[in-house]
Amino acid sequence: MALLPKIEVKNEPGQPFKTLEPANDNHGIRLLSFEEFKAQENGTAEAIIKGLVRTGTLIAVGGRPGAGKTALMVAIADTLDKGEPFLGRDTKPTTVAYIAAEDGGDVANRLEAIGNTSIKIVKSPEGFPLTNPKKAAAIAKEVVRQAKALDPDRHVMLVVDTLRAALGGQSVLDDKYTSPALNAMRELAEAEGVVIAVLNHTNRENNKATKGETLEAVTALELVLLDGDGGWHTIYVGKNRSGPGQRNIGKVRYTSVQIGDVTAAIIDEMVADETASIEEPKERKTPDNARLLEGIIRTALLDSRNYLSPFGAEGPRVKVADVATIREQFYARKADLADSKLKAFNRSLEYWLRKEWIVKGDFGAEGAIWFGRSDGPDS
Numbered sequence: 001m002a003l004l005p006k007i008e009v010k011n012e013p014g015q016p017f018k019t020l021e022p023a024n025d026n027h028g029i030r031l032l033s034f035e036e037f038k039a040q041e042n043g044t045a046e047a048i049i050k051g052l053v054r055t056g057t058l059i060a061v062g063g064r065p066g067a068g069k070t071a072l073m074v075a076i077a078d079t080l081d082k083g084e085p086f087l088g089r090d091t092k093p094t095t096v097a098y099i100a101a102e103d104g105g106d107v108a109n110r111l112e113a114i115g116n117t118s119i120k121i122v123k124s125p126e127g128f129p130l131t132n133p134k135k136a137a138a139i140a141k142e143v144v145r146q147a148k149a150l151d152p153d154r155h156v157m158l159v160v161d162t163l164r165a166a167l168g169g170q171s172v173l174d175d176k177y178t179s180p181a182l183n184a185m186r187e188l189a190e191a192e193g194v195v196i197a198v199l200n201h202t203n204r205e206n207n208k209a210t211k212g213e214t215l216e217a218v219t220a221l222e223l224v225l226l227d228g229d230g231g232w233h234t235i236y237v238g239k240n241r242s243g244p245g246q247r248n249i250g251k252v253r254y255t256s257v258q259i260g261d262v263t264a265a266i267i268d269e270m271v272a273d274e275t276a277s278i279e280e281p282k283e284r285k286t287p288d289n290a291r292l293l294e295g296i297i298r299t300a301l302l303d304s305r306n307y308l309s310p311f312g313a314e315g316p317r318v319k320v321a322d323v324a325t326i327r328e329q330f331y332a333r334k335a336d337l338a339d340s341k342l343k344a345f346n347r348s349l350e351y352w353l354r355k356e357w358i359v360k361g362d363f364g365a366e367g368a369i370w371f372g373r374s375d376g377p378d379s
């Protein structure tokens with residue numbers, strides 16, 4: 001008599017049957033269009049410095065020792081903290097956390113010299129050991145969490161000054177240490193939707209020299225300080241995934257400020273390069289999600305019977321539509337996951353608010369919108 005085949009039972013006797021695993025499990029791997037991808041990411045197209053620095057990226061600021069990397073980084077951090085233009089480029093208010101791996105006292109003195117009390121210096125009992133990428137990433141993630149908690153509406157930038165110091169003195173030319181460290185920071189920036197800026201000592205004397213350059217392969221932007229004439233240093237853009245690269249964008253000159261018994265070097269003058277004028281971006285077609293929301297808004301406002309007087313009792317009334325109702329209608333037309341729907345809706349609503357086609361004001365629990373102008377959304 002033939003032996004009966006052995007049957008493997010997956011559930012315990014007397015217990016409910018376990019849910020069978022699908023045979024076509026894709027292990028979380030999906031194929032997405034760019035719109036679907038962006039809807040699930042942390043602001044993949046948002047720039048904290050227009051044409052230069054994009055959220056979710058790792059950037060590098062390089063220069064020879066003494067070229068003024070820290071002074072430039074402190075100045076950039078100051079403009080981002082205040083939301084002021086950087087070399088004629090628009091910025092977005094950003095919370096900056098500074099990991100002063102080389103000299104925390106020096107960074108503190110420079111911040112005191114410029115009178116900025118908002119930029120945060122990271123104090124970590126374990127330092128920032130990039131030779132242990134997992135531990136450094138865990139520290140950085142906690143720094144990002146605290147920075148976001150200070151003001152959830154602001155972007156976040158984490159500064160590491162310098163790469164060599166955070167590597168414990170290891171040469172940045174040793175790929176065995178540099179690559180794992182930089183990849184850990186790049187992955188964290190992408191996952192958290194923040195910017196991580198790494199300062200790096202280089203041997204560059206001009207924009208064609210490459211000795212000592214190891215960061216360009218993993219960074220989205222490379223700024224390099226080059227020696228100039230008359231005490232000036234040139235700010236050169238090498239690699240740039242957010243705009244034109246391989247060009248000079250400005251120059252800086254430094255001064256020293258007495259802080260107690262020591263001096264702190266800060267930027268005295270920063271001048272934009274007039275030959276590197278910002279090119280106006282070509283007008284892109286309206287995203288599909290924004291077009292979908294446009295139709296929903298038009299119908300909702302035509303059907304609405306609600307009015308507000310945003311200009312006071314003596315001003316004209318406007319017809320309004322409830323944001324919560326519009327969002328529900330938007331969700332009903334989308335087949336994505338709830339989180340993706342929310343991000344797509346918020347991005348599309350912000351698109352039309354930025355175009356000033358609609359205006360948002362207080363009404364009900366989540367506000368209401370009304371037409372901002374009558375000449376159409378694409379005018």
